[in-house]
Amino acid sequence: MSEQNPEPSDHLDEATLNELEALLEDDFVDLVETFLKDAQVRYDELAQTVKSTVAEDIRRAAHSFKGSSLNVGATRLAALCRELEDHAREGRIVYAKELLENIHHEMTVVDTLFRQRYL
Amino acid sequence: MTVSAIPSDNGTAMTIKITGRFDFSSHQEFRQIYENASPDIKVYTIDMAEATYLDSSALGMLLLLRDHAGGDNSDIRIKNCNEDVRKILTISNFGQLFRIE
Amino acid sequence: MAEPLKILVADDNETDRMILRAIVQQEGHRVIEAANGREAVERFLADSPDIILMDALMPVMDGLQASREIKERAGGDLVPIIFLTSLQDAQSLAECLDSGGDDFMSKPYNRVILKAKIKAFSRMRLMHAQLQEHNRQMLLEQQVAKTVFDNVAHSGCLNLDNIRHSLSPLAVFNGDTVLAERKPDGGMLLFLGDFTGHGLPAAIGAMPLAEIFYGMTSKGFSMEEVLREINSRLRKILPVGVFCCGAMVELNFYDKTARIWVGGVPDVYLVRHRTGDLVKIPSTSLPLGVLDPHEFDPTASDHNMDVGDRVFLWSDGIIESHNPMGEMFGEARLEQLFEETDNPDDLFDDILSAVDAFIGKGNRDDDITLCTAKMVHIDDIGMPTFDTSKGTVGGPMDWEMSLELRDQSLKAFNPLPLVLNILMEVEGLRGLSGQLYTLLAELFNNALDHGILRLDSQLKTNAQGFAAYYLERERRLNDLDDGRISLHIRHRPVGKGGELSLRISDSGPGFDHQRMVSGIDENGESYSGRGITLVHQLCDRFEYRDRGNTVEATVCWPKQN
Numbered sequence A: 001m002s003e004q005n006p007e008p009s010d011h012l013d014e015a016t017l018n019e020l021e022a023l024l025e026d027d028f029v030d031l032v033e034t035f036l037k038d039a040q041v042r043y044d045e046l047a048q049t050v051k052s053t054v055a056e057d058i059r060r061a062a063h064s065f066k067g068s069s070l071n072v073g074a075t076r077l078a079a080l081c082r083e084l085e086d087h088a089r090e091g092r093i094v095y096a097k098e099l100l101e102n103i104h105h106e107m108t109v110v111d112t113l114f115r116q117r118y119l
Numbered sequence B: 001m002t003v004s005a006i007p008s009d010n011g012t013a014m015t016i017k018i019t020g021r022f023d024f025s026s027h028q029e030f031r032q033i034y035e036n037a038s039p040d041i042k043v044y045t046i047d048m049a050e051a052t053y054l055d056s057s058a059l060g061m062l063l064l065l066r067d068h069a070g071g072d073n074s075d076i077r078i079k080n081c082n083e084d085v086r087k088i089l090t091i092s093n094f095g096q097l098f099r100i101e
Numbered sequence C: 001m002a003e004p005l006k007i008l009v010a011d012d013n014e015t016d017r018m019i020l021r022a023i024v025q026q027e028g029h030r031v032i033e034a035a036n037g038r039e040a041v042e043r044f045l046a047d048s049p050d051i052i053l054m055d056a057l058m059p060v061m062d063g064l065q066a067s068r069e070i071k072e073r074a075g076g077d078l079v080p081i082i083f084l085t086s087l088q089d090a091q092s093l094a095e096c097l098d099s100g101g102d103d104f105m106s107k108p109y110n111r112v113i114l115k116a117k118i119k120a121f122s123r124m125r126l127m128h129a130q131l132q133e134h135n136r137q138m139l140l141e142q143q144v145a146k147t148v149f150d151n152v153a154h155s156g157c158l159n160l161d162n163i164r165h166s167l168s169p170l171a172v173f174n175g176d177t178v179l180a181e182r183k184p185d186g187g188m189l190l191f192l193g194d195f196t197g198h199g200l201p202a203a204i205g206a207m208p209l210a211e212i213f214y215g216m217t218s219k220g221f222s223m224e225e226v227l228r229e230i231n232s233r234l235r236k237i238l239p240v241g242v243f244c245c246g247a248m249v250e251l252n253f254y255d256k257t258a259r260i261w262v263g264g265v266p267d268v269y270l271v272r273h274r275t276g277d278l279v280k281i282p283s284t285s286l287p288l289g290v291l292d293p294h295e296f297d298p299t300a301s302d303h304n305m306d307v308g309d310r311v312f313l314w315s316d317g318i319i320e321s322h323n324p325m326g327e328m329f330g331e332a333r334l335e336q337l338f339e340e341t342d343n344p345d346d347l348f349d350d351i352l353s354a355v356d357a358f359i360g361k362g363n364r365d366d367d368i369t370l371c372t373a374k375m376v377h378i379d380d381i382g383m384p385t386f387d388t389s390k391g392t393v394g395g396p397m398d399w400e401m402s403l404e405l406r407d408q409s410l411k412a413f414n415p416l417p418l419v420l421n422i423l424m425e426v427e428g429l430r431g432l433s434g435q436l437y438t439l440l441a442e443l444f445n446n447a448l449d450h451g452i453l454r455l456d457s458q459l460k461t462n463a464q465g466f467a468a469y470y471l472e473r474e475r476r477l478n479d480l481d482d483g484r485i486s487l488h489i490r491h492r493p494v495g496k497g498g499e500l501s502l503r504i505s506d507s508g509p510g511f512d513h514q515r516m517v518s519g520i521d522e523n524g525e526s527y528s529g530r531g532i533t534l535v536h537q538l539c540d541r542f543e544y545r546d547r548g549n550t551v552e553a554t555v556c557w558p559k560q561n
Helices: A014-052 A055-071 A075-089 A096-118 B024-035 B056-068 B083-091 C014-026 C037-047 C063-074 C090-098 C111-153 C200-204 C206-218 C223-237 C330-340 C344-359 C407-412 C416-423 C427-452 C457-461 C463-479 C531-538
Strands: B002-008 B013-022 B043-054 B075-079 C006-010 C030-034 C051-055 C081-085 C103-106 C163-166 C176-182 C188-195 C244-252 C257-263 C268-271 C278-281 C301-304 C310-314 C370-374 C399-406 C484-494 C497-506 C541-545 C550-557
Touching (some): A014 A096, B013 B024, B024 B056, B056 B075, C006 C037, C014 C051, C037 C051, C051 C111, C081 C090, C111 C200, C111 C206, C163 C344, C188 C310, C188 C370, C206 C223, C223 C244, C278 C301, C278 C330, C427 C497
Parallel strands (some): B013 B043, C006 C030, C006 C051, C081 C103
Antiparallel strands (some): B002 B013, C176 C188, C188 C244, C310 C370, C399 C484, C541 C550
């Protein structure tokens, strides 16, 4: 891990998380676990599409990863997915590999932050 | 369609101008005009210059106006009818009830 | 809190579903979940949710396709679909709505907005359900009303071979009516009416109209009398502004004449079979139900009709039917059909197919109302039979009555329906109602026309003469200030049957009935003495008395056939 002590507010949206916690109460932990599990699946799918270099497939995978990240307040992760989605829509896949690495890194940060805080 | 009213002759006459299709959709509007009209009005003139068509509901409205204006003692004139409108008034023989000019 | 709803959440992302489920449940609603479009359609069919929250992009089947399938299956029911999407571009959002979506919502979900949307759609669903219920109720009521109307209006004699008509099954709710009924003297009345307005208000007047029409026609009242009664009844019961445009035709199959009244519907057409000539009879009266009874004057015109000649009656529906370009069918097109026809018998079908072709397939309005009747020989159409079984056994058997009409009554009153009504109390005479009416009409009219008014029947031998005859008759009737006709009727039981004696006397100087009852024109057709055959068939005794101003006829029943 390149950052040993990431600043939570750079990666997660406090307001969203507080609201979700209030809404879901005891189920909130479930939500976080589900998200982390799901994020791994979505990441693997995304990596697969980047390997295949089909722009449209990359766009779709990035789009849906972005959606689920947004919902749990993982704003930085969502922003990276969105960047990849935008490039893919324009048919530019030269940055895809690099962005995928950034996404992977961000995922580990989010994973760490969530675990520290809620699990 | 639209209905508009212009009073004249010191408020003893009123011209009601019909624009577009004169049919059931104008029922409310037409009724309001004569129901809100002053009781001093003796002569009603329906100006059909801008009326494109009338259906049997419109004939019914004319009868309602006639009834409101005193039935057999009413003085209602219908003017500037185009050919279609005149035809419908002729078929229904409304010339027996209204002065068609 | 509002009634709990069943809400389907279709999203492939489990965290999204969890969040949505929590929001929706917090509002007290029940959640059903689906992880892709295919599942969404299946859950929709199995659980019929009230509202659907649908992710746009999903594996297996995306939300757009699922939305299309669900909307198709939902038919008339309103199932609001709210798309959940992080798509931002206008095109994608438009596609969501095009596929049947009712609204969309962007990720991340805003709880407040989502709750508000669910509430709004729940209200909309309720309104839609109420509307559907009202509509269902209205159709039910219309069905009941139609059944009642059908019972009153039945089909009269519209099924006779010389009549054809086109009338939508629910025409009564467009205000259109077609009625036909035979008269006891063998004639026929035909009526086509078009009430103002639509729906129940238009249908309501049709019931008393039909009742009066059938009741009076079968009792032998004249067309004018039927029209007067319909007008005064409608005037009395309908609100101002609701009335009935119409046309009525009385066909006389003996004289081969038509009496035509037109009030507020387009020209009635009379087509000559032999020449193809067209006579147009324009509207000369105000519609029925507009004028007070004392102001209403049903002016009718008289026309000769040869066998095969036809009359056509219609409402404005045909002329005003529109093609997809908004053009009207119009009178010119209609008239052209009459000019171009090779066979007037095909005109009825020609008109319907021309209107269909004009307005385009499947666009046929329900208010194409059309009716035609053909002049035929009385022998081809036969005498009418009326169901006069009133349930009384025998009826009065031994009685006599006298009725004397003075000049004022002769001008305005037709005693025949009244007299026939009394005769029909005698059960044994009911099967003879048509013939008895004709006999009565023949003798009474001879007494009035020739005895009192002293008209010469020779006048009636041709078309001009016929019109002149009736004009002169009306003039003399108007001027009448002295004259009386008395009817003396006696019935007594004889064996298992009875004997009916009629004596009709007039105050005139007497006339040559020999000529009246055997008048034959140059074609060998009886013109004014149509009753002679009948008189001999029906009467056991028949003679003129005094100075030719009294006639006596005796009818015995049962008849030996």
